[in-house]
Amino acid sequence: MKLSRAARTTAPSSTIKLSDKVRELERRGRKILRFELGEPQFSTPMEISTAAIQALKKGETRYSHSRGIQDLRQELCDFYNRRYGSTFDPQKNVIVTPGVKQGLLYVFYALLDRGDEVLVPNPGWTSYDEMVQLVGGKPVSYDISRATDFAISLDAIKIKRTRRTKALILNSPNNPTGRTISKKILKDIQCWCDANNIVLISDEIYDRFVYDGKKYASILDVNPKLTNAVLLNGFSKSYAMTGWRLGYVLAEPELINALVLFQQNAATCPSTFSQRGAIAALKKGERHIAQMLKIYERNREMVVKALNGIPGIHAIRPDGGLYVFANISSIMGDAGAFCEDLLERGSIAVTPGEAFGSNGKGFIRMCIAAETKTLRQAMNTMRTLYT
Numbered sequence: 254m255k256l257s258r259a260a261r262t263t264a265p266s267s268t269i270k271l272s273d274k275v276r277e278l279e280r281r282g283r284k285i286l287r288f289e290l291g292e293p294q295f296s297t298p299m300e301i302s303t304a305a306i307q308a309l310k311k312g313e314t315r316y317s318h319s320r321g322i323q324d325l326r327q328e329l330c331d332f333y334n335r336r337y338g339s340t341f342d343p344q345k346n347v348i349v350t351p352g353v354k355q356g357l358l359y360v361f362y363a364l365l366d367r368g369d370e371v372l373v374p375n376p377g378w379t380s381y382d383e384m385v386q387l388v389g390g391k392p393v394s395y396d397i398s399r400a401t402d403f404a405i406s407l408d409a410i411k412i413k414r415t416r417r418t419k420a421l422i423l424n425s426p427n428n429p430t431g432r433t434i435s436k437k438i439l440k441d442i443q444c445w446c447d448a449n450n451i452v453l454i455s456d457e458i459y460d461r462f463v464y465d466g467k468k469y470a471s472i473l474d475v476n477p478k479l480t481n482a483v484l485l486n487g488f489s490k491s492y493a494m495t496g497w498r499l500g501y502v503l504a505e506p507e508l509i510n511a512l513v514l515f516q517q518n519a520a521t522c523p524s525t526f527s528q529r530g531a532i533a534a535l536k537k538g539e540r541h542i543a544q545m546l547k548i549y550e551r552n553r554e555m556v557v558k559a560l561n562g563i564p565g566i567h568a569i570r571p572d573g574g575l576y577v578f579a580n581i582s583s584i585m586g587d588a589g590a591f592c593e594d595l596l597e598r599g600s601i602a603v604t605p606g607e608a609f610g611s612n613g614k615g616f617i618r619m620c621i622a623a624e625t626k627t628l629r630q631a632m633n634t635m636r637t638l639y640t
């Protein structure tokens with residue numbers, strides 16, 4: 254069989270490839286402490302699961318509306334309109350998708366013609382590049398430099414613009430660095446995008462996990478109508494619902510209508526009973542988010558302190574998100590080799606930073622959405638191995 258160019262050139266998701274390897278080791282009986290995936294190691298709150306179970310019992314086992322269940326779209330719009338004073342209409346401004354991943358793929362399909370360029374963060378989430386390429390676009394990375402402690406700068410973005418630049422991706426809190434963007438810089442970036450007719454795509458999947466009581470700066474704070482902009486978010490991280498596969502896109506009706514066409518042909522709709530769970534998440538989930546935030550904040554303090562106590566490791570204290578990003582290059586130049594060593598000798602799985610782009614070289618990413626005692630155990634093992 255002759256496979257397509259896309260099939261031959263798409264790289265595996267490095268995080269998922271690694272986690273598949275770890276799962277295989279587990280299957281063979283190895284006990285591994287796992288921090289390599291961006292996944293809360295907690296079960297979905299029972300109230301949310303119960304709502305989905307009830308939907309199944311009631312026979313909600315068929316396709317839903319291709320934009321997503323009306324009640325869910327209404328809840329989402331209410332949530333954002335309340336929070337940001339926006340005026341989103343559930344019939345026009347939102348589509349529910351099988352995860353942010355699929356929503357993002359639709360967005361790229363809707364925006365990009367062959368050769369159009371998308372500015373993507375480096376370091377940044379692994380799938381942006383591959384998805385842009387999958388639809389025939391060209392990812393162009395902008396530097397988030399370790400020299401500025403991974404703060405985003407408009408200057409670094411500006412120098413990468415060409416006449417083919419169609420869109421810019423922002424991800425705050427950033428995966429993997431945990432850095433957030435300030436409202437002031439967000440505003441500057443939005444103005445620059447407006448002036449250059451560049452679509453600003455804001456991936457806000459970690460928005461509910463911002464530490465130290467700081468207020469999250471959303472694209473909606475500077476562009477409440479999402480004029481020439483797109484907001485993506487989902488249920489995976491905020492409500493520990495990774496396996497439910499639910500995300501959503503908010504944008505102007507013209508773009509949403511295009512995404513609906515892709516969804517109708519590619520997925521029909523997201524899982525119907527998952528969507529019932531999501532409605533419960535929006536209605537009853539705040540308490541759970543608050544609980545998780547507390548745990549993650551505590552984990553952040555403990556992990557950053559423990560890693561920085563190991564000579565040769567420098568961990569960044571994240572502003573938000575689910576990860577600690579740490580420079581281990583003084584211990585081992587090659588972070589991939591470090592991760593192999595840690596897995597081999599310490600039975601601990603973390604992700605090498607280069608999976609997130611060249612600026613992640615020499616770093617490791619560790620997910621802190623785990624039980625504190627498991628993370629503590631991992632920290633003790635690492636201290637023994639590397640001091």
Ligand code: PLP
Pocket residue numbers: 291351352353354355378424428456458486487488489495498499500
């Ligand atoms: N965006 C970022 C930055 C992520 O880190 C992830 C998952 O790790 C996603 C999107 C995908 O999320 P979902 O589970 O909703 O597809």
